[in-house]
Every structure is written in C-alpha cells, then in structure tokens.
Amino acid sequence: MSSDFKSILTENRLFEPSAEFKSKARISSMEDYQRLHAESLNDPDTFWTREASELTWQQPWTKVLDWQPPFAKWFVDAKLNVSENCVDRHVAAGKGDKPAILWEGEPGDTRTISYAELQTEVATFAAVLLNHGIKAGDRVIIYMPMVPEAAIAMLATARIGAVHSVIFGGFSSESIKDRLLDSGATAVITADGGYRRGKVVPLKDNVDTALKNAPHVTTVIVLKRTGQNIAMQEGRDAWWHDETAKVTEGAPANGFDSEHPLFILYTSGSTGKPKGILHTSGGYLTGTYVSSKYIFDLREDDVYWCTADVGWITGHSYIVFGPLSNGATILMYEGAPDTPHQGRFWEIVEKYKVSILYTAPTAIRAFIKWGDDHVDKFDLSSLRLLGSVGEPINPEAWMWYHHKIGGGRCPIVDTWWQTETGSILITPLPGVTPTKPGTATLPFFGVDAAILDEDGKEVGPNEGGKLVIRKPWPSMLRTLYGDNDRYKEVYWSTYENIYLAGDSARRDDDGYFWIMGRIDDVLNVSGHRLGTAEVESALVSHESVAEAAVVGRPDELKGQAVVAFVTVKGGVDPTPELAAALKKHVANVIGAIARPDDIRFAAGLPKTRSGKIMRRLLKEICAGGVIKGDTTTLEDLNVIASLQASGKDED
Numbered sequence: 004m005s006s007d008f009k010s011i012l013t014e015n016r017l018f019e020p021s022a023e024f025k026s027k028a029r030i031s032s033m034e035d036y037q038r039l040h041a042e043s044l045n046d047p048d049t050f051w052t053r054e055a056s057e058l059t060w061q062q063p064w065t066k067v068l069d070w071q072p073p074f075a076k077w078f079v080d081a082k083l084n085v086s087e088n089c090v091d092r093h094v095a096a097g098k099g100d101k102p103a104i105l106w107e108g109e110p111g112d113t114r115t116i117s118y119a120e121l122q123t124e125v126a127t128f129a130a131v132l133l134n135h136g137i138k139a140g141d142r143v144i145i146y147m148p149m150v151p152e153a154a155i156a157m158l159a160t161a162r163i164g165a166v167h168s169v170i171f172g173g174f175s176s177e178s179i180k181d182r183l184l185d186s187g188a189t190a191v192i193t194a195d196g197g198y199r200r201g202k203v204v205p206l207k208d209n210v211d212t213a214l215k216n217a218p219h220v221t222t223v224i225v226l227k228r229t230g231q232n233i234a235m236q237e238g239r240d241a242w243w244h245d246e247t248a249k250v251t252e253g254a255p256a257n258g259f260d261s262e263h264p265l266f267i268l269y270t271s272g273s274t275g276k277p278k279g280i281l282h283t284s285g286g287y288l289t290g291t292y293v294s295s296k297y298i299f300d301l302r303e304d305d306v307y308w309c310t311a312d313v314g315w316i317t318g319h320s321y322i323v324f325g326p327l328s329n330g331a332t333i334l335m336y337e338g339a340p341d342t343p344h345q346g347r348f349w350e351i352v353e354k355y356k357v358s359i360l361y362t363a364p365t366a367i368r369a370f371i372k373w374g375d376d377h378v379d380k381f382d383l384s385s386l387r388l389l390g391s392v393g394e395p396i397n398p399e400a401w402m403w404y405h406h407k408i409g410g411g412r413c414p415i416v417d418t419w420w421q422t423e424t425g426s427i428l429i430t431p432l433p434g435v436t437p438t439k440p441g442t443a444t445l446p447f448f449g450v451d452a453a454i455l456d457e458d459g460k461e462v463g464p465n466e467g468g469k470l471v472i473r474k475p476w477p478s479m480l481r482t483l484y485g486d487n488d489r490y491k492e493v494y495w496s497t498y499e500n501i502y503l504a505g506d507s508a509r510r511d512d513d514g515y516f517w518i519m520g521r522i523d524d525v526l527n528v529s530g531h532r533l534g535t536a537e538v539e540s541a542l543v544s545h546e547s548v549a550e551a552a553v554v555g556r557p558d559e560l561k562g563q564a565v566v567a568f569v570t571v572k573g574g575v576d577p578t579p580e581l582a583a584a585l586k587k588h589v590a591n592v593i594g595a596i597a598r599p600d601d602i603r604f605a606a607g608l609p610k611t612r613s614g615k616i617m618r619r620l621l622k623e624i625c626a627g628g629v630i631k632g633d634t635t636t637l638e639d640l641n642v643i644a645s646l647q648a649s650g651k652d653e654d
C-alpha cells in the first residue's frame with residue numbers, strides 16, 4: 004500500500020479508566036502493561052512459562068516454542084487434557100458447587116449447571132463417544148442450538164482427543180455438507196431442532212439432507228430439544244438421552260500432546276469461501292485462558308455473558324474454553340435479541356445480574372435502531388465491564404454503548420482478533436488502558452503487531468497499511484486443515500515469515516491501532532486509498548443513520564466512485580433530501596475525497612450469519628448486479644434480492 008493510504012478520521016475523545024476499576028485491576032498501570040508486554044516479546048519463555056503454569060499439565064514441556072516458519076509448536080512435548088482444565092480442575096479445587104453455566108432458552112426455560120454437574124455430563128458424554136467407536140484424532144461435527152449440551156459436546160470431544168468442528172445452527176444442509184467433506188468427519192452431534200425467533204429450526208432434517216452425500220458418517224447423536232418429529236436411521240442415529248443412560252462410568256481425562264488438534268473451525272466467509280482453521284491444544288488453551296483472565300478481568304463472583312454463538316470462534320474461545328478454564332460462571336442464551344421483545348438482552352442482564360457483557364457492533368447498531376425505550380425498562384447496574392468484537396465499532400455506537408449500557412462507568416474492551424488468531428490480539432486492558440471510541444488500542448501480551456507498506460516497511464503515524472503480526476503466538480492457527488499450501492499462500496506469502504491478517508489499519512500518535520477495513524475492500528478514489536470503516540463511521544455519526552456499508556464502483560474518471568448503502572433509524576424517512584444531507588455530512592466530517600457519489604437506502608445490509616457486513620456482495624451489485632461470489636454464509640438472501648431490485652438512488 005503506498006503512502007497515499009492515509010487516514011482522514013479524527014477522533015479525540017479519550018476515556019481514562021475509573022479510579023474504582025483501576026484500584027482493583029490485575030495490572031496496575033500502563034508502565035506495568037508496557038513492562039510485561041516487552042517481557043512477553045523479548046523473553047517469551049519466561050512470560051509464557053509463568054502464565055501457562057497456572058493451567059494443569061499432565062507432563063511438562065521441554066521447550067516453550069519450536070518455530071519453523073510458518074509452522075509453530077508451543078509447549079513442546081507437554082501433555083494436557085483440555086476438558087480437565089475447563090472442568091475437572093475446578094471441581095478438584097473445591098468449586099464443584101459453583102455454577103459453571105447459567106442457561107436461558109428462547110422460550111424462557113432455564114437451567115443452572117454446577118462445575119460438578121458439568122464434570123459428570125462431560126465425562127458421560129465422552130464415554131458415549133467412545134462407545135460409538137470415536138477415537139482420538141477423529142473429526143466430529145457439532146451442529147446444535149445454543150444449549151448447554153453444545154458446550155458439553157465440545158468439551159467431551161476434547162476429552163477423548165477427537166477434533167470437533169462446530170457448525171453454526173443457522174447454516175443450511177449445503178454448508179454442513181461442504182464442511183463434512185472438507186473435514187472428513189465420521190460423526191455428527193445435533194439436536195432435533197432449536198428455537199430461533201419463535202420458530203423451530205429443523206436441525207436434524209438439515210443433517211439428514213447433508214448426509215445423503217456423506218456415507219463416511221457412521222454415527223449421529225441427537226439431543227431432544229424441541230420434540231418435533233424427525234427421522235432416525237437405524238444403526239446410524241441414536242438419542243443423546245438413551246446413550247448417556249447406558250453409561251456407567253465416565254471417560255477419564257487422559258493427557259494429549261500439546262500440539263494435538265483440538266478443533267477445525269470454518270471462518271465466517273466475509274471475504275470469500277470459508278477456510279478450515281486448525282487449532283491445537285496447549286497453545287490455544289493458554290492463549291484463551293490468559294486473555295480471558297486479563298482482558299475480561301474474570302473474578303470469582305462475576306456473571307459473564309458472551310452473546311456470540313458457539314458456532315463462531317468467539318463462542319469457542321470466549322464462551323467455552325477461555326472462561327471455563329478460568330472457572331468462571333458463564334451465561335448462555337439460546338435465542339435472538341429481539342424475541343419475544345427488543346429488550347430481551349437487557350431483561351437477561353437484569354435477571355442474572357450479568358457483570359461482564361461481550362457482544363458485537365452489529366448487535367449494538369441494532370439496539371440503537373430499536374430505540375432506548377427497550378433499554379430503559381431494565382436495571383443494568385450489575386454491569387462492570389463491556390466488550391466488543393467482530394467488526395470495527397463505529398465511534399458513535401461505542402459512545403452509545405458506553406453511556407446507555409455501561410452507564411458511563413464500565414470500561415469497554417474493543418477486541419481485535421480473528422478465527423485464525425484463536426484469541427484476542429489487540430485490545431485495551433480494563434482499568435489500565437485509556438480508551439478512545441473506535442480503536443482496539445494496543446497489542447496484548449505476546450503480540451508483535453505492526454503496520455507495513457507494500458515493501459514491508461513500517462508506516463508512519465496515521466498512515467494506512469497492512470496489519471501484520473511479526474512473531475508467533477501460542478493460540479495461532481497451525482494450518483488450514485489439509486492444505487498447508489493454502490495456509491502459506493494466504494497468510495505468509497506477502498511478507499517473509501510475517502503473518503498477514505488481511506485487514507488494513509493505521510496507528511495514531513499514541514500508537515493505538517485503528518482497523519480501517521478489509522484489505523480487499525479498500526477504496527481507490529482518484530488515486531487515494533480509503534478504508535471503508537472511516538467512511539462508514541462518518542455516516543453512522545449522522546443522527547438518522549443506523550448502519551452503513553461503503554464500497555467502490557468502477558468509475559472512468561475517479562477509478563472508483565464511493566457508493567454507500569445506508570439503513571436509517573426507526574421513524575426516519577429515507578428521502579432524497581436526506582441522501583444529499585448525508586453526502587454533505589461525510590464531506591464535512593472527514594473530507595470531500597470521501598464524499599459518497601451514491602447513497603442507496605436499504606432495509607437491511609447483507610451480512611454473514613455472525614453479523615458482519617459482506618461488502619464483496621455489495622461491490623458485485625454495484626458492478627453489474629450479478630452475484631458470482633460464495634453466498635453460503637450469507638444471513639438473508641432476500642436482502643440481496645431487494646438491494647438488486649431497488650437499483651440506484653437519485654443523485
């Protein structure tokens with residue numbers, strides 16, 4: 004990226020951690036953060052030995068890191084059992100009665116599972132898997148609703164050394180089939196159905212359709228959740244409750260090699276065909292354990308709620324493995340944020356006295372669109388820490404989150420990371436890092452993040468470039484499943500022995516990292532390169548706008564014209580006058596160069612099922628209307644149809 008890739012956004016608001024939070028923080032000052040961060044890079048053996056030693060290992064490592072770029076081995080020769088670390092060790096430490104999982108179903112049914120109960124359930128289900136001939140290294144698909152059994156299935160699979168691949172319960176049979184074939188899984192764990200927006204999702208039916216073309220699957224275990232009629236194939240399909248009832252003794256938590264595969268997870272597909280990210284055991288668990296401890300400041304009496312689905316990396320690392328390895332109490336919610344009403348999240352926060360909430364910008368923008376009334380009805384005073392992940396958070400959405408949800412008192416951790424990184428890499432530390440709306444701030448321990456230009460030179464302050472990580476970290480992906488060549492090509496071929504994240508970013512004068520958008524989405528307007536995030540945030544800072552996505556359309560004069568797809572807040576009329584006002588607003592806020600050529604009002608934007616805007620589809624619409632790219636991870640195909648139908652807004 005040439006040096007004309009400059010930032011045009013200026014954000015000067017700074018929020019110091021409160022004295023109250025600061026007085027209890029694990030790391031007490033920025034100096035301490037800097038000292039520990041320097042140690043983690045200069046003397047990783049000391050840093051990671053100290054941190055990893057807080058976990059339970061059945062055999063110690065002989066070497067912290069073996070780095071043969073781009074292949075890393077962490078905690079070489081060590082043995083551990085991931086499920087023992089997430090469950091058994093807390094029971095052994097006398098915390099058996101502590102709630103591990105608080106669960107709320109969409110229809111309002113509830114369950115509380117203590118660590119002792121979780122241990123029994125995990126060991127029992129692990130025995131079921133063994134009884135069905137599933138062995139260490141075998142791949143197991145988990146396709147379930149957000150019920151405790153989803154986490155139990157993940158932990159049970161890990162307990163016997165099998166490799167899970169969780170598929171989000173909203174995906175179709177086609178997506179299941181692709182992932183089944185790519186992973187070579189021989190077993191599927193599913194449910195009859197799940198509840199979503201008041202409807203039953205036919206999970207088992209979807210599995211049946213997918214399995215028509217996958218004869219290598221010999222075991223399907225089905226949890227009864229909704230009770231609707233489903234087909235059960237003799238010899239292949241068995242009920243969860245029948246199988247667990249047969250178990251007399253739970254499976255032991257034997258140790259597996261630190262580099263034993265833990266799971267394969269397919270990325271959300273914002274930029275193309277999903278990639279099968281492979282994570283292994285010791286490094287991944289250490290990364291998620293340490294990051295959960297410091298970034299979410301987990302304490303004994305916290306009620307921690309991450310609103311992601313277990314089908315995403317956020318659900319893997321920050322519902323299951325990170326918080327449970329810390330012995331935290333987690334909340335799981337099965338349903339949608341607007342069912343049965345648009346205040347559902349806040350009702351749950353009040354009911355369970357949630358103290359830590361981790362959610363996504365897409366959700367925050369939806370709450371803003373729905374209006375403050377839904378929030379005001381509930382008592383949110385139990386909250387003490389807020390988190391954001393998934394996309395750059397628009398500064399105005401950050402401000403709303405800070406004031407309306409956090410009551411101005413809760414630090415916000417805006418956490419940048421990826422399926423590939425396994426755990427959070429860039430983030431504030433609560434009580435320590437002064438925050439600014441819209442930036443993930445500074446690298447976490449062990450993370451050597453930088454921004455490079457095309458020649459591999461670090462760019463200067465406020466210059467845009469490619470975000471990279473220059474040193475290996477414990478929870479990094481090990482490869483793309485079954486495809487070392489693609490792994491090298493995608494992440495390691497741009498710069499030598501440096502990980503390419505795929506995002507563009509800049510650092511401000513304080514060294515804070517600002518994500519400017521995906522490299523693939525960068526706009527090129529009259530020779531200037533613009534990140535999408537800044538233009539979108541300028542639009543969202545207008546009082547009428549709920550959400551915006553910006554893409555480039557081929558233009559003879561400018562190279563690319565800026566097209567903005569905009570959804571408005573409830574009660575706002577999307578008039579031509581508003582379109583004109585928005586163009587002017589962007590020009591005022593960040594400069595004439597970013598002024599949109601077209602504003603297209605839309606009822607919704609195309610998103611992945613995890614809520615990320617899919618700009619590549621909008622780009623295709625602008626370029627001619629025919630969608631050629633992969634749409635299997637798209638949330639709602641109708642959105643595309645209506646965008647294509649609506650055509651161009653008057654200029």
Ligand code: ATP
Nearest residue numbers: 270271272273274393394395418419420421422518
């Ligand atoms: P694919 O790689 O298949 O296109 P994806 O990148 O959307 O899918 P994920 O691994 O779920 O799949 O998402 C990681 C990406 O999400 C990051 O590369 C970044 O673009 C974005 N992201 C996540 N957290 C943040 C954040 N806090 N700030 C800015 N961007 C973020």
Ligand code: MG
Nearest residue numbers: 270274421505
């Ligand atoms: Mg990605």
